[in-house]
Amino acid sequence: MSASDFPGLVDSHCHLDFPEFEGKLEEVREEMRANGVTHALCISVELDGFPKVLGLAETHDNFFASVGVHPDREAEPVDPARLVDLARNPRVVAIGETGLDYHRLSGDLEWQRARFRAHIRAARRCRKPLVIHTRDAAEDTIRIMREEGAGEVGGVMHCFTETQDVAEAALAQGFHISFSGIVTFKNAGSLKDVARGVPLERLLIETDSPYLAPVPHRGKTNRPGLVRHVAEEVARLRNIPLEVLAGATTRNFFRLFVPGGSEKVL
Numbered sequence: 001m002s003a004s005d006f007p008g009l010v011d012s013h014c015h016l017d018f019p020e021f022e023g024k025l026e027e028v029r030e031e032m033r034a035n036g037v038t039h040a041l042c043i044s045v046e047l048d049g050f051p052k053v054l055g056l057a058e059t060h061d062n063f064f065a066s067v068g069v070h071p072d073r074e075a076e077p078v079d080p081a082r083l084v085d086l087a088r089n090p091r092v093v094a095i096g097e098t099g100l101d102y103h104r105l106s107g108d109l110e111w112q113r114a115r116f117r118a119h120i121r122a123a124r125r126c127r128k129p130l131v132i133h134t135r136d137a138a139e140d141t142i143r144i145m146r147e148e149g150a151g152e153v154g155g156v157m158h159c160f161t162e163t164q165d166v167a168e169a170a171l172a173q174g175f176h177i178s179f180s181g182i183v184t185f186k187n188a189g190s191l192k193d194v195a196r197g198v199p200l201e202r203l204l205i206e207t208d209s210p211y212l213a214p215v216p217h218r219g220k221t222n223r224p225g226l227v228r229h230v231a232e233e234v235a236r237l238r239n240i241p242l243e244v245l246a247g248a249t250t251r252n253f254f255r256l257f258v259p260g261g262s263e264k265v266l
Ligand SMILES: [Zn+2]
Pocket: 097, 133, 158, 159
């Protein structure tokens, strides 16, 4: 297969607005091209930082943006109407990242659950899919998704590290499952099994840059070009050619986030 036949890879979750990438954007984009990574979804973690995330998507055809507040951002209540308003921009293709994180924060986290609900309500109102983060909170995450009707818009369980049962509960609500560099780690045995079993048409890949660089770059600053290592590992686990995995995950990305959009290459 020649390089021009390669279907291309999409990094479905990265944080290119973070200080790690200050002044490095061209380098990052060059590495994406070299690795056949054609597109990336830049994920919002707070509304103050949203203009920068949106700016990336407005100045680059192959970047998209999401709008939302990360579950570990304390004391930032969110009005669904505000999210709906910000999501009107056509470069904003998703609501999030949102969800629940009981790992980094403790105490009464009712505010976190309320804010998750607000995101789901906004997503249903503007009919855009959700990017969901869940850590040490799978049961509440799945329950709130169900209670709020998240399946009406669907979305992705990003940086998935949960069990097969949680994957199945999310799939049953029409969600996609996205794997990050964690799936390349040696000690990720049970996660590797989950990655074998997710239906191909519900699979996505991501870096969560600048975090979680895949093997053999573990411990370094992650960047979207390295999503190729995630793709290679998932293809290896499923015993399918990289091109098949790339074609499926790229199609899934566009079907979910950019319906009717063109898969324009860099
Ligand atoms: Zn996350």
